[in-house]
Amino acid sequence: EVQLVESGGGLVKPGGSLRLSCAASGFTFSSNGMNWVRQAPGKGLEWVSSVSSTSSYIYYADSVKGRFTISRDNAKNSLYLQMNSLRAEDTAVYYCARDGFSYYYGSGTYYHRPNFDYWGQGTLVTVSS
């Protein structure tokens, strides 16, 4: 059974930092791209960042580019999101989500076409003074 378990959320002041983790199990973690998707309270879903299976390709939403860093450790079956310079508008539940579709082809080109086929339960990040 695929399981994704996020941790690391909490209350942080504007300008502060936080590191989220996602522990994966039940599948070959190194075979799938991974993502962070967030949801502000009472709002819709917003994709935040993607990392390919080998970390060769990384993508960010414009809203977090330069402030957030996605990474993964395939030996530890773990995904991370380092969040710096946090703002009130970053307040949200952050979900770790597996990419069920994107893949490498040819001589290493990455076909980034993510669907999110498994999700964690989410971790709440609140940015407030």
Added chain:
Amino acid sequence: DVQMTQSPSSLSASVGDRVTITCRASRSITSYLNWYQQKPGKAPNLLIYGASSLQSGVPSRFSGSGSGTDFTLTISSLQPEDFATYYCQQSFITPPTFGGGTKVEIK
């Protein structure tokens, strides 16, 4: 970015009703359209991928159709457990973007 517009934003329906939700993309996304169901306090669940392919384990009363810019999610006979919010998401162009959601409520 590709803008995804869902309609309606909410609807009321009865158990057994046929329900249709529409999603429109601001440019062609071919068939790279996915549908999710989200219940309160829970993570989203993938229902349909590639516009019309049913995700494993999802009941066959859910179906998807469309290509290009216009897509539809249909629930053929609404069940009590289907009352939730539904989101479309395009995966053709980075960044992947979601529609605003359609809340399906009990009439």
